[in-house]
Amino acid sequence: MNQYDKYKEGEKGAWLSIITYLVLACVKLLIATIGNSAALRADGLNNTTDVIASVAILIGLKISRKPPDADHHYGHFRAEMIASLIAAFIMMTVGLHVLSDAIQTMFTGEFQPPSMLTAWTALGAAIVMFAVYLYNLRLGKRTNSTALKAAARDNKSDALVSIGAFVGIVGAQFQLYWLDPLAGALVGLIICKTAWDTFSEATYTLTDGFSPDEAEDIKATIEKEPHVLQIKDIKGRLHGNQSYIEVTIYVDPDMTVKESHKITDQIEDILKQKHDIPHAHIHIEPFVEEDKGQSN
CATH class of the missing domain: 3.30.70.1350 (Cation efflux protein, cytoplasmic domain)
Structure with a gap:
């Protein structure tokens, strides 16, 4: 498999992520509104950023497949890194927003018990995202795609985020209402951490770093x-x-x-x-x- 075929193969993982994130974001935000869960709402917002990030990665992979031309003698392979960089900025922006909202809720003390429907939604989403993570991880290793490996890490963090949301919502059922916004704050921190890791790897490559x-x-x-x-x-x-x-x-x-x-x-x-x-x-x-x- 040549380099261009690898990028084409990698697009399958980007499309899978886009479709999965789009469906999960809609479901989570709807159930979070009905069931009154800050953690699930934060998780849903996280998935909306993932949709944008996955689209950026897909575009980067498509541009990377363009052959060398008069202006790009070495091809367009670095478009993949630029896509990862854009995705990192988007994730960091939303992560800070989610973290800010969760902290504000904790300090105002306006706690309301979320519905258990939101907990089962979070748990189901975690299982789905872990399956997507395994698929993209294998595909990223096979194609040696930095952007797809970053997407796989994001998939894994999303699965952990949903598990955290599930724990927080279940805890709120036992009168520990602060656990739900606390889980939302942890979601925000995980989003920021994932954004920073993606940013670090992309800039390392773009500045000609080599192990x-x-x-x-x-x-x-x-x-x-x-x-x-x-x-x-x-x-x-x-x-x-x-x-x-x-x-x-x-x-x-x-x-x-x-x-x-x-x-x-x-x-x-x-x-x-x-x-x-x-x-x-x-x-x-x-x-x-x-x-x-x-x-x-």
Whole structure:
């Protein structure tokens, strides 16, 4: 499966999230109004932001599938990260709003017991969202989509949010009315935490962050090539769901251009097979003794 097919496959998870969130948001907000539950209302508002975030991710995945053009020589893969960034801002805005409303309710002391119908609605929604989480998690790993993995984390947090709402509503049935708005406040905090995690991952990728551990694994793989006498430098960056690698290696100075080129082809093939790296730039330099002293 090539990179463009992976993005197309990832769109299935985005569509599943959109449809699920849309249905759950409508059901939760309606039942919360009827059953008078602050926690379920907050959970429903959370799902409305998830609809917007999932739409942003879907658009990002579609744009990422566009091939390179005159203005984008490396393609449009980073559109996925921009979509994640937009989703993070939306989630943070609603999370702060939900948190503010819940805290205000707790301090005013205007508590009213919610209906148990709202509790069963929250529990049912948690089961549905956990199933969506498992599907998107597997799909995100298979397609190596950062946006889809972020969506899966959001799915999981939504399932936990609904469980929290269920606990708060059940507690309110035992005269612990403050548990319902407290659950709403916890929902707000979870939304903000999820937004921050999504924002951090997107900005890390957009600023060309790359895991040092992954760079070391790639370096160890290249060092196994018998014609590589030494690695002078290795750099990596993420471009959507792809890793781009630049490596400078030392080889025997008596090698011909043809022989050196063959080595670079072998390294590129190994990196693609073992590390799923579709693009690697291998720079060849002749090995001399003073180079060894300079690189240490």
